Amino acid sequence: MAVIDATEGSGRRRARFLKPLSGVLRFAVVILTTYLGLLAVTFFIGRVVPVDPVLAVLGDRAPASAIARVRAEMGLDLPLWQQFLLYLKQVLSGNLGNSVLTSRPVLEDVMRVFPATLELATFGTIVGTAIGIPLGVLAAVKRGSITDQVVRLIGLAGYSIPIFWLALLGLVLFYAKLHWVAFPGRIDVTYEYTFTPITGMLLFDALIQREWDVAWDVFRHIVLPGCLLGYFSLAYISRMTRSFMLNELGQEYIVAARAKGLSEQRIIWFHALRNAAVPLVTVVALSYAGLLEGSVLTETVFSWPGLGLYITNSLQNADMNAVLGGTIVIGSVFIALNLFSDFLYRTLDPRTRVK
């Protein structure tokens, strides 16, 4: 690229200067339309699909006055497109309605439970990445060997096992029979009221406050659901790592590195993996997004008080505002991570910069 810089004329340079700008514009359009799409879908689900949206929001035991008020608030007598604009205005100003179940604003509820989900998904991603990448590299290096087959089988199982079922079995084994882990919830009742969280991610909070016994207790709660999520992210990450590594190991620069007499370990971990790392970042970001979603089922099994449990509880109580609010939040984070991984890929891989 340096060579090109020195030899190209100024016209090309100007075009290159404009390129990121058009890129930013394109990106803005993508973000806006995707987000609008999400809200259109939640609007559709909340206002168009139910026979009576007011009933869907309030439940069938609400008094007539409340029904009339909400009907006016939602603008149900307006044409559909005006209703949608009204809905957009409400959501964008942070008004996701009130939850019937907790009778608090949905946004407040969601913000309170979200750190728990974030903590679980982060734990899972760390486990999945830390084990999945080495496994994938190993499988690629020893292609066709027993190791490769075993890694492939581990991955396939991850694609075929229902997570909630494995979670139940894990509870029976590690909680009921072996007493290795704690259950249910995130923290023991003895600490629940004495410990003040800062970020809401308890393990992190306990560690920075040097409350070692609390940290240990939180760890005993998170380790099983976290590792389970980690396993499912591992299945995906190891499979992708293997494929990226095979791609890199077939390149000529690897032959060149071998010819220079570099050790095989150095070639694998420094040369090949570094190049495979670019698409891998995307994969890790995507799997993180997947875990945020995948935690819905896991949280239900482990009574983990996060967004997933909040959504399922609201679902079972026909609390539509809460369900859609939770969907919007998970959807937003999901979209953000998707776009972020896309963006990261473009930034990290020099080949995608200049066409």
Added chain:
Amino acid sequence: MTDISQFQSRRDWLLSNQPASRLQARLGRAYMIWLSFSANRLALVGLAVILGLLLVALFAPWLAPRSPFVGDLANARLLPPGTDGYLLGTDSQGRDILSRLIHGSRLTLMVVVLVAIIAAPLGLLVGAVAGYAGGWIDAVLMRITDIFLAFPKLVLAMAFVAALGPGIENAVLAIAITSWPPYARMARAEAMGVRNSDYIAAVRLMGASPARIVIRHIMPMCLSSLIVRVTLDMAGIILTAAGLGFLGLGAQPPLPEWGAMIASGRLYILDQWWVATMPGIAIVIVSLGFNLLGDGLRDALDPREAGK
């Protein structure tokens, strides 16, 4: 001229590089695919599992030893596996788990087939139109596709079911709505590949309408990759459906849906582990079967993608 007797064996006839008829060419091609598919032992296992599922679903009423709905509450509650007459044990209502699993295979198959029937043609149509038309039609359709692709599938399906009401039909609809975008992406890529080829130009010259070109000449080109993709997605569909069932949003009791069976066995997991374990094993076997079959089909039909 080239009747079978000329060839040494049927195999030679199939592999002849001068096929005398369209049928011979097609059979020959199918035979080649079968050869490379059947060389993969795991793929054969997958095929066997799926054929087994089909047979079990087809003959469920004859295979099941007992009723899947009516149990023996008085004498047969929560019997462990291997009890006389109850191979896999009984559940909390005294129903034979094996019989429920056998009947449940019909539900699993129904979900998978219905989702495939709804989502695959939809994605195929959107992608083929976008790829063939190009321009702003392509831009708009692909933007919509990408929007759906960026959504969290399970959560969106949950919200859909919440609005539509729980039930297996609604679960199918919800899963289908969230699973068509990858097919559209794929079909678009294939359509763009053949859009400017000579045979399309020839068809156009003969006066075929765009609709005819897309439906008769572009969509068939996307079929083989679509089949592979759908097969690989089947496991995911089964898991999502089971997840919805587990949350009580899919099939409703007393239907023997496997995910819902796990949910009902959850209460007894500590003492009567088999109630929740058996349906899980069934799910694992079937999704593993679809995954193995899909992998094998991909390697056989599309060598470019092999190993990815």
